Amino acid sequence: MLPPKSAPPVWLPWLSRLVLRLGVGRSTALLTLLAWAGAVALSQLAITLIGQGDRWLAALFSSICCLVITPVLGFACMRLVSHLDLEHGHMRRLATRDGLTGVYNRRHFLDLLEREWSRAQRYDTAAAMLLLDVDHFKNINDQFGHLCGDAMLKAVAEALLDILRQPDVLARFGGEEFIVFLPQTDPLGAIDVAERMRDCIERLSLDWEGKSVSVTISVGVAAMRPEHVTVDHLIHDADVALYAAKAAGRNCVRAGDGLFAGKPSYQRT
Ligand SMILES: Nc1nc2c(ncn2[C@@H]2O[C@H](COP(=O)(O)OP(=O)(O)OP(=O)(O)O)[C@@H](O)[C@H]2O)c(=O)[nH]1
Secondary structure, eight states: OOOOOOOOOTHHHHHHHHHHHHHHHHHHHHHHHHHHHHHHHHHHHHHHHHHTTOHHHHHHHHHHIIIIIHHHHHHHHHHHHHHHHHHHHHHHHHHHBOTTTOSBOHHHHHHHHHHHHHHHHHTTOOEEEEEEEETTHHHHHHHHOHHHHHHHHHHHHHHHHHHSOTTOEEEEEETTEEEEEEETOOHHHHHHHHHHHHHHHHHOOEEETTEEEOOOEEEEEEEOOTTOOSHHHHHHHHHHHHHHHHHTTSSSEEEOTTTTTTSOOOOOO
């Protein structure tokens, strides 16, 4: 039987909140200052208590308090604060990232999207959404095993990240489905990105137990339009376009109706 886990000290949550609020540098400085103030108070106490009897002993004790206790406590504070900061980073990562691929998870993507959406609407800038689905992914699991499927999803996510610009947001939307928000991107630009992604994944090859495994993706493209009242409308348009890409035989890009304001939907030849 495992020994019962001891409860964390009561001051730890308080310290954790302090590090979150002030950051590593400022909380280390504050704690070191407190340690120094404690050491000075201790040395004053020593001078008062021992000072009348032995002045040398009092001077030695107060020097030890100031010269030894302050750096030791300061160093300990720095270690503790860095450790708490690492832990916060780890927790943040768990809350916002997909555990397998490392890209954003669906929930965090939707949070980010709300922010990006209001910014695009406020400044009246173009924006687009891509919904990508790995074709016949079940076959990869069935033929090469689930671990190979996992490795393939990681490779796909990495390849997609390589294509995107810094402000673009990529997330794993579901099992073998990814979603991308492209701020300040017009419809033609979005289709260009989608086509480059499709082409890159088609050329991607995973070496698995001596065999070369490859997949293709279908991509649905939707552009932000005045009729879109919420982000859900944009996602819905991308979903409809993705469905069209699947219906057209997969490994292709399709754009939502109305993307070109009257012009026919994009077709890959
Ligand atoms: N290895 C692995 N497989 C997953 C993961 N998430 C979902 N899948 C699998 O992805 C497969 C998706 O299958 P389907 O929804 O039938 O779609 P598909 O085979 O890709 O076919 P189309 O989408 O129609 O082209 C299922 O077999 C799921 O088990 C995952 O994290 N790892």
